Amino acid sequence: LTPSELPPLSSHIPPEPLTVGQSFGSLKPAEGRSKATWLITTDENSEFLKINKDQFLTIKTKFEQAEYQEKCSLVCSCGEYKAWSKQIIDELLHLIEWIDYPQNTIIASEGFRCPFIGYLKIGECHVLRKVDVVKLEQNGTKSRQLRQVVMGKITAPDSFGE
Secondary structure: OOHHHOOOOOOOOOOOOOOOOOOOOOOOOOOOOOOOOOOOOOOOOOOOOOOOHHHHHHHHHHHHHHHHHHHHHHHHHOHHHOOOOHHHHHHHHOOOOOOOOOOOOOOOOOOOOOOOOEEOOOOEEEEEEEEEEEEEOOOOOEEEEEEEEEEEEEEOOOEEOO
16 A cells, blocks of 8 residues: 555544564454554564464464463362362463562561462472571670571472462
């Protein structure tokens, strides 16, 4: 299409420029957007990565199935959930999202309600308790310090926060 063949642009909708790393197109219509959306290149050298929708949907479905199986394997390996029905486990699996935490991150704290239930996929978490310790200094004086003591460990496939 040449610019003269395009319908007039509505003055109600400001143009939204795309920059490197952004995408356009969807497998389902975007809500609140007109069906008469136009993509117009404004630079002389515009380069795009193109993916066939059907092939993309196939790959996306395979990825989602693999992720579902991974979640199912993890949850089913937790003893507490072995008696649950397939339907309830299926509902649970659709609520799970993977989160990576850096080392030494406090995920839950004693005295506070944990806002989520966590399933350990890989790695190890320490269960710590703060203990008030009396320390005898070299000069004979006593001082009090709070120390964290490892009370236990959580390893895969354990869960916490229930």
